[in-house]
Amino acid sequence: MKDLLLITPPFTQLNTPYPATAYLKGFLNTKKISCFQMDLGIEVILELFSKKGLEKMFQTASLEFQVNPQPATLNSQRIISLKHDYVNTIDAVIQFLQGKNQTLARQICSGNFLPQASRFNQLDDMEWAFGSMGMQDKAKHLATLYLEDLSDFIVECVDENFGFSRYAERLGRSANSFDEMYSHLQNELTYIDTITLNILNERLQDVQPKLVCISVPFPGNLYSAFRCAQFIKMNFPIIKIAMGGGFPNTELRSLSDKRVFEFFDFITLDDGELPIELLISHVLNSPPLEGLGEAKRTFVLEQNEVVYKNNTLKNDYKQSQVGTPDYSDLFLDNYISVIEMANPMHSLWSDGRWNKLTMAHGCYWGKCTFCDITLDYIKLYEPIAAKTLVDRMEEMIAQTGENGFHFVDEAAPPALMKEVALEILRRKLTVTWWTNIRFEKSFTRDLCFLLKASGCIAVSGGLEVASDRLLELIKKGVTVEQVAQVTHNFTESGIMVHAYLMYGYPTQTVQETIDSLEMVRQLFELGIIQSGFWHQFAMTAHSPVGMFPEEFRVIPIGLDEKALPLGGLGGLFANNDIQFKDKTGINHDKFSFGLKKSLFNYMHGICFDYELQDWFDFKIPNTTIPSDYIVSCLEKEKSFNTKPSAKIVWIGGKPISETFTKSKKGCSWEMMKLTFHDKRETIEFSLEKERAEWLVTTLETLSIFQNKNQTFAQIKTDFETHFENFELFWYSKQITSLKDFGLLVL
Numbered sequence: 001m002k003d004l005l006l007i008t009p010p011f012t013q014l015n016t017p018y019p020a021t022a023y024l025k026g027f028l029n030t031k032k033i034s035c036f037q038m039d040l041g042i043e044v045i046l047e048l049f050s051k052k053g054l055e056k057m058f059q060t061a062s063l064e065f066q067v068n069p070q071p072a073t074l075n076s077q078r079i080i081s082l083k084h085d086y087v088n089t090i091d092a093v094i095q096f097l098q099g100k101n102q103t104l105a106r107q108i109c110s111g112n113f114l115p116q117a118s119r120f121n122q123l124d125d126m127e128w129a130f131g132s133m134g135m136q137d138k139a140k141h142l143a144t145l146y147l148e149d150l151s152d153f154i155v156e157c158v159d160e161n162f163g164f165s166r167y168a169e170r171l172g173r174s175a176n177s178f179d180e181m182y183s184h185l186q187n188e189l190t191y192i193d194t195i196t197l198n199i200l201n202e203r204l205q206d207v208q209p210k211l212v213c214i215s216v217p218f219p220g221n222l223y224s225a226f227r228c229a230q231f232i233k234m235n236f237p238i239i240k241i242a243m244g245g246g247f248p249n250t251e252l253r254s255l256s257d258k259r260v261f262e263f264f265d266f267i268t269l270d271d272g273e274l275p276i277e278l279l280i281s282h283v284l285n286s287p288p289l290e291g292l293g294e295a296k297r298t299f300v301l302e303q304n305e306v307v308y309k310n311n312t313l314k315n316d317y318k319q320s321q322v323g324t325p326d327y328s329d330l331f332l333d334n335y336i337s338v339i340e341m342a343n344p345m346h347s348l349w350s351d352g353r354w355n356k357l358t359m360a361h362g363c364y365w366g367k368c369t370f371c372d373i374t375l376d377y378i379k380l381y382e383p384i385a386a387k388t389l390v391d392r393m394e395e396m397i398a399q400t401g402e403n404g405f406h407f408v409d410e411a412a413p414p415a416l417m418k419e420v421a422l423e424i425l426r427r428k429l430t431v432t433w434w435t436n437i438r439f440e441k442s443f444t445r446d447l448c449f450l451l452k453a454s455g456c457i458a459v460s461g462g463l464e465v466a467s468d469r470l471l472e473l474i475k476k477g478v479t480v481e482q483v484a485q486v487t488h489n490f491t492e493s494g495i496m497v498h499a500y501l502m503y504g505y506p507t508q509t510v511q512e513t514i515d516s517l518e519m520v521r522q523l524f525e526l527g528i529i530q531s532g533f534w535h536q537f538a539m540t541a542h543s544p545v546g547m548f549p550e551e552f553r554v555i556p557i558g559l560d561e562k563a564l565p566l567g568g569l570g571g572l573f574a575n576n577d578i579q580f581k582d583k584t585g586i587n588h589d590k591f592s593f594g595l596k597k598s599l600f601n602y603m604h605g606i607c608f609d610y611e612l613q614d615w616f617d618f619k620i621p622n623t624t625i626p627s628d629y630i631v632s633c634l635e636k637e638k639s640f641n642t643k644p645s646a647k648i649v650w651i652g653g654k655p656i657s658e659t660f661t662k663s664k665k666g667c668s669w670e671m672m673k674l675t676f677h678d679k680r681e682t683i684e685f686s687l688e689k690e691r692a693e694w695l696v697t698t699l700e701t702l703s704i705f706q707n708k709n710q711t712f713a714q715i716k717t718d719f720e721t722h723f724e725n726f727e728l729f730w731y732s733k734q735i736t737s738l739k740d741f742g743l744l745v746l
Contacts, residue, residue: 019356166220345498386419421454504588652742
């Protein structure tokens with residue numbers, strides 16, 4: 001028995017748990033509050049995609065065909081005729097995708113093990129896109145196509161709302177009115193509902209919680225969250241139910257529809273730690289209080305009215321106080337890794353198990369005009385100390401057995417990334433990590449080298465619209481030239497770069513869209529960006545564009561006189577996405593296919609010589625960007641000035657030294673040859689013995705294991721107490737060669 005049950009409803013990711021409940025459980029541990037967590041999504045997937053589950057699913061589909069004898073598509077007819085092949089292979093495939101049956105890869109790749117339907121029509125494209133893929137990855141991709149065939153069948157013949165990472169998403173997306181969702185909740189249970197609620201019922205019987213907290217990160221989780229709450233209300237009326245998470249944080253801030261509280265007792269906003277602590281105190285109070293007393297950012301129904309209560313004097317917890325995320329209770333060994341597409345960054349999302357952590361709460365920049373910068377999850381910036389972060393990493397490695405970390409920051413701060421990297425190296429941890437960044441000029445070549453040495457494998461960042469005018473309008477704080485230089489630094493260090501790209505931003509012209517595509521083409525052709533994705537601009541209520549549309553020359557659609565979307569029969573439900581008209585009158589939708597098709601090809605290193613017109617079936621203007629624009633950005637002369645305050649760090653090993661005598665014109669003097677080895681290569685050079693000895697001693701003092709920060713100015717002063725011309729020495733060929741071996745200016 002536990003007082004509290006934390007639930008992530010279907011569906012989010014197949015390969016790793018969504019971290020919200022693990023964050024909350026870690027906090028509740030610090031308060032000695034007993035709780036149990038479950039990822040209902042992965043449990044439903046594993047129940048459905050099993051031998052027993054498929055047998056039942058095909059039986060249900062056959063009955064449906066008898067009731068509704070409308071002809072199924074040829075694809076579904078093929079799948080149901082091969083149902084025994086699917087039933088007999090499913091358990092082995094799931095085990096393989098869980099990493100438990102790796103020898104199956106050879107059978108999968110043989111071509112005659114998996115039944116194949118329409119998704120396998122992509123195989124020719126796969127051979128082209130994945131030609132150099134290893135056997136394990138190729139088998140994962142084939143197994144993914146196999147699951148997607150089954151998914152297509154489920155959608156057509158069993159449950160139209162199904163999706164691997166979402167369920168009935170349409171009902172949750174931009175649902176200003178609760179009417180449609182409410183109506184669907186009065187319908188009979190769907191096939192997936194039945195599986196979901198059977199699993200939930202068993203867990204409720206085991207845990208016997210007094211409070212159930214359902215975290216809803218995305219619109220694709222919303223319907224299932226309401227179905228779960230509805231089931232609990234009907235069958236366990238004594239249990240109180242709360243909703244929190246990313247969806248209510250952005251969409252339900254103006255909630256007024258009373259019908260929502262037929263399902264939920266409480267809806268909390270923003271950071272969940274203090275609101276849940278207060279709710280638990282309220283629910284466990286004996287005898288129960290009349291109404292909700294002390295509360296933090298919580299909607300509740302009182303006297304038949306929706307009330308927002310934020311009356312506690314307690315402050316939110318600092319990030320140093322919230323504890324280490326706790327993944328216990330979750331079936332970590334049962335998550336499945338899939339490879340859905342040829343986008344390198346998207347494969348990181350879906351392949352492998354990642355421990356989720358945050359370097360800092362909020363965004364240190366907090367100015368982008370398309371972003372929800374008025375909301376606490378962006379607005380309230382609070383970094384975590386590097387030592388605390390790495391402590392948490394070690395705790396999570398011990399708990400989960402996984403050394404991979406995805407830092408889920410809005411934008412990880414460069415200075416903190418540096419300190420975390422140094423701390424990882426000092427502790428000699430072997431970890432793999434990736435995160436989201438801004439393309440800051442502070443990501444120098446040396447900082448990128450350090451991040452790579454600590455285990456960083458990839459970064460994703462917003463290039464958005466590759467146009468300096470629009471980047472300034474967005475208040476992105478970067479230029480295309482700066483992005484090119486920074487992505488070059490990451491790429492040269494061996495860190496993959498993914499760019500978020502945007503089109504259709506207010507006032508964007510057709511010419512700017514085409515010029516932006518040309519910038520992107522050049523970035524990929526030079527190999528300094530390896531992955532990308534185009535998003536069409538969406539206007540949200542909590543962004544500067546949504547709050548001040550007239551400043552961006554857009555006209556909101558469907559607003560009442562109070563500038564809020566009109567609610568349904570019971571009042572306002574969700575309020576985030578806002579439909580709008582761009583005063584330019586440009587239909588940006590028509591660019592979608594061409595932008596995405598060109599990007600798909602660029603990611604695979606081909607078609608750079610195509611005219612931009614070739615990607616579109618309508619007339620576009622010629623680009624105004626010179627064909628060597630990005631090259632010229634990278635060729636700009638690098639400064640040889642080093643800031644006196646710059647920290648100098650040595651992450652390399654101790655050199656092997658050998659003294660010898662050099663003679664010339666009757667004079668002789670002692671020299672020293674220094675040999676440095678790293679994991680890949682060896683360099684050696686010779687210096688006058690005194691300078692070589694000074695260098696060896698200095699490198700020891702600069703070592704990260706000494707935990708002492710020395711500046712460029714301090715090193716220069718020390719050098720000049722013994723020798724002359726420090727700059728000549730520092731920028732010499734010998735010292736420059738050391739910078740590829742770990743002599744870093746940070």
